[in-house]
Amino acid sequence: VQLVESGGGLAQPGGSLRLSCAASGFTFNTYAMSWARQAPGKGLELVASITTTGTSTNYADSVKGRFTISRDNVKRTVYLQMNSLTPEDTAVYYCNARFLSQYDYWGQGTQVTVSA
Numbered sequence: 001v002q003l004v005e006s007g008g009g010l011a012q013p014g015g016s017l018r019l020s021c022a023a024s025g026f027t028f029n030t031y032a033m034s035w036a037r038q039a040p041g042k043g044l045e046l047v048a049s050i051t052t053t054g055t056s057t058n059y060a061d062s063v064k065g066r067f068t069i070s071r072d073n074v075k076r077t078v079y080l081q082m083n084s085l086t087p088e089d090t091a092v093y094y095c096n097a098r099f100l101s102q103y104d105y106w107g108q109g110t111q112v113t114v115s116a
Contacts, residue, residue: 001025001105003095008110011085015114019080021095021107029053029073031099035080037091037112047093048080062088085114 007019019035034049048069050057057069068081078095095107 001097003097003105003107005093005095005107005110008093008112010113010115011082012116013086013114015085016081016083017085017112019082019093019095019110019112021078021080023076023078023095023097026097026099026103026105028076028097031097031103033069033071033078034096034098035069035078035093036096037089037093038109039088039091042091044094045091050078082112085112087114090114 002024004022005019007017011017029052032051035047036044037047038044046060047063048059048067050069050071054071059067066084071078090113092109092111094109097105
C-alpha cells in the first residue's frame with residue numbers, strides 16, 4: 001500500500017496550492033479518503049474528507065469555503081485545492097485512506113508553508 005502526496009511548498013498569504021495523493025496497492029474506489037494536517041507543536045487536525053464515489057464531502061470549520069477535496073477513481077488520486085491560504089494553514093499535510101474501521105493507511109506527508 002502506498003499513498004504519495006505531492007504539491008506542497010511555499011505559498012504567499014492569499015495564494016493557492018493544490019495537493020495530490022496518488023494511491024496504489026489497494027482498491028481505491030472502496031476507500032473513503034481524507035486530508036489531515038499537523039502544524040508545528042499542535043495535534044493532528046482532520047481537514048477534509050470525501051466518500052468513495054465523491055458525492056459527499058466534509059470540511060473542518062477552519063478551511064470551509066477555502067479548501068476543496070476531490071477524487072479521481074480512474075487515476076486513483078485524491079486532491080486538495082487550497083485557496084486564500086493564511087499562515088495558519090502552515091503544516092504537514094497527510095493523505096489518509098480508510099475502509100470502514102478495518103483498514104487505515106497514511107501517506108508520508110507534504111509540507112505546506114504560507115509566508116510572505
